[in-house]
Amino acid sequence: MDVQINAALNGIKNLRASVSNIFETAITAEGTFLLEESIACVTQNFKETETCINNLNAPSVPFTLGNTSYLNYETDLEKQNMYNELVNGYKWYEKTHQYSAIASTLLQHNSLKRSYFSSSNKRRRLLTGAHTVPPKHVDHLISTFNVNNMQLKIYRPFATNAFLHINLSRVLKAAIILRGLMIEWVTVKGFNESLDNVDDHWSESRYEVFRRVQKAAHSAMLHFYSPTFAELAIRSFITWFGSYSTLFSEPCKMCGKHLLNALPPTHRDVRSLDPTHEECRK
Amino acid sequence: MTSENQPIAAMDSLLQASKVNIIPNQEYLLQGSILDVQVQRLLHRLKGLCDNVETAPEQFHDYEACFSLRNIADEQAIHTAPLLLRVRRSNDPADSHMPWQLRYVGNPELGDTKRPTLVRSCFDISCSPSIMEFLTEMGCRLEFEYTVRGYLFRKGRMKITVSKIFRPMNQEPLSGSYLVELSLLAPVGADAVAEDMRVFAEKLKPLVILEKIDHRRIAPN
Amino acid sequence: MGVTILVPYPLDNKKTGPEVVEELSKRLLAMQATQTGHFLVDGDVFESSFNKTKIHVMHNSEYPASVFSILDNGQKQIPLITDLIFDLLMLKVNPIYASRKQLKIESKGPRFELGDFLVKLGSVTMSQSQTFKGLLIEVDYRPCLIPIICWELIREFLQGFLGQYSPTTIPVYFTNSVPNPHHPVPYQKSNDTYQPIDTVQQYLEHFNNYRKQTIALMMGPNK
């Protein structure tokens, strides 16, 4: 039904285009040959449209508009606009539905999926994921971390999920946003930049070097992630992150220099913790 | 190499600013006092009159020291009035990160009988805590000091303080009254504000009589 | 704000100051630096009329709302950071502390940004006559606040663009031991958190050197 209507509408559009084409050729008046050709084209389009229309059958039942039909009875001028808004809202809702369907299929293929997501298998829901750990357990686990030069502080601006603030030996500040024991986000800032406000967690550092470190931290966070050994994951991430205490003082293991493109070695190997420039590590 | 937007020396831009009268360096002042027992009534009234309704009354607890600087090289200058500099800081530990305040207050302007308020030149300068050592090393002498505890209100650009003065050594109050000050910092030539202040002072009568008090007149005799 | 190292650039007689600034600017631009306006650091001297106490009142265009004053009584230096209006107050103390106009020094020139580095090429001129005194190169590594941590890194940077003229050791300013008011053991600036006043104090040291040279030159022929 929809397809037929669409075809008919297209046919009308083509017909209109060809008709206006005739007028244009008539104005320029470049001989009768072109005009004849256009007229043939119009006839052709007209026929097509006609067949399309013939294919259409009138809907047997009138469209039910549901409660919206009551809007007809609305007398208030201002409220009559509601119909337009309603239609817009409906379109928007349709689009969201469509996009979420696409997103859902895409997510099914994504191998980097970090949480159990399955709508069909009910048995799995019973497993405690890394993101549903009680706050007490998180506090306890974090209190056992003991990395040189690192000060850790937990605070919870949003109910249960912890923000872990790290002061790394007067070199940098970082905030790890946790969901249970799963690392959701890492923000890296300079020692003199503010992290007190919640909004600061989503703005980038003023300095290039910390922006690079944040990027590295994000890829490391995905690297260390393990759905089953959440504690191990966060512990290794913190240990790895601790190696940034020498961000400014240790030269690159590969080229032996401090600076490359005016940046210190912002990359740390995930196993050996060796500092390298991003460009040197290949 | 381009030479556009060369920074001008700070001093030059400052002198320029003071020439066009945009630096608030004039203090308009009215003073009065209220007995301790009546202070709640005044605070209540101020709460109704002033702007900072949600937070009022804002409390403060400050320490102030007054230094004098005298030109001792010049024999003549000994007998002229010394330069008075005041240093003020909050005694509240919560304000420990706040800068200290250095304040220079000039003599009241002469011939201002028509004006409804006292007018004197005044610099309020925020500074680092090293100011005490800096001033003493500069040759300033500590003249006196006191602590002050009270309430602060705001009405437009006007500042109203209701405060108790204490001797620093034993924290005993100086008198049985609260000092009430209505002040405003404005650039030269903003005399219209004085009228606003008079109107405001009128509203506090007869609870408090705010007057212009020339400090030279009340010198001990 | 970060660790700032101030390096005097030795001038041989082959090139004039502006020529060297030109050359260094070209080198910086070649290193992909961008010029971001100009900078100015100036220093006035106020001298007491009755003792040796001097007050250095300095401004840094990087902190346009502040005045940095350093009181020097011969034994110790007391830094003070204030609002800009402090300048007007210094005019009020004029008979007691008089401004020594001929000792006024300023360092100004182009300002470059290269990644997180800030480089300023300052030509130092003195007194109203604007006599050229030398070149001061300021390198500011903004992300880091502890001099000792990033000195090697800054040294490498300096070497990269000053070549043979780059310093090999951290400036003396950072290694001098400073009495600690809270602790009996004196500390070194190099291990302390860097403050804007540290930049100004480095400038002051160099300015004072230039002043001494000038006074020595003036006194020289008389002797």
Added chain:
Amino acid sequence: MQREEKQLEMFLDNSLSKLKDLKIAIGQMIQKIEFEHETINWPTFLDNFALISSHLAGLSKMLSLEYTPPIRNLTVLPLNLSPDVDERLVQATEGRLPIFAAEIVPDYLRTKPDPSAENRMNLHEAKANAITNEAASKQVAQFNKIVSHVFDLISKSRDEWEMESLHRNVRTETCNQGDTQTLVKAIALGIGLKTNSPMMMQQPRGVPGQVPVQMGSPGIQPMQLGKMPSSIKTNIKSAQLHPYR
């Protein structure tokens, strides 16, 4: 017979004019309520009301006079009822009554109260007659007692109010000029802050701020001032004029 008719006519004329007055008074009252209901005050309202009631009283007085013809004996007959608009009637009633039809006649020509109202009135009268004299006087006494009690309460609180306002007129001291002087002197010149000694107050008039002199260098620490006994300070002052001299 003629005399009686004349009397009746005169009486009707009189009562008509009285009624007109009453009508005007009521009209004014209504107008006042309609247009000035926001600004009208009780005294003027009551004045108007008194006007109406005096008209009413005059009217009833006239009716009760002896020489008044017994109008009770006269009858009024509706001669012509019609559902159409009667122009003359409209004019005669100043536009209040356009039609003289069957459904409104009983209301307009009624000489006795509405039956239901009459019933209720009779009921009340019966009730009033039912109580004995004794009981009535008892109730009256009780009511008087209550009223006098309420009156007492009101007059008492009025007395209190008056006392209070009287009290308020006698201003309580809220500020003290002497204290103002002390405080201003203290923060401006430090008088009273430097020492407790009364001797300081007897200082000869001089340069403000030059009053006390401390021991030692100008670099004296602020806290030391507080610890110094005042007597020593004054002694030093007399011995040593100025630290820099």
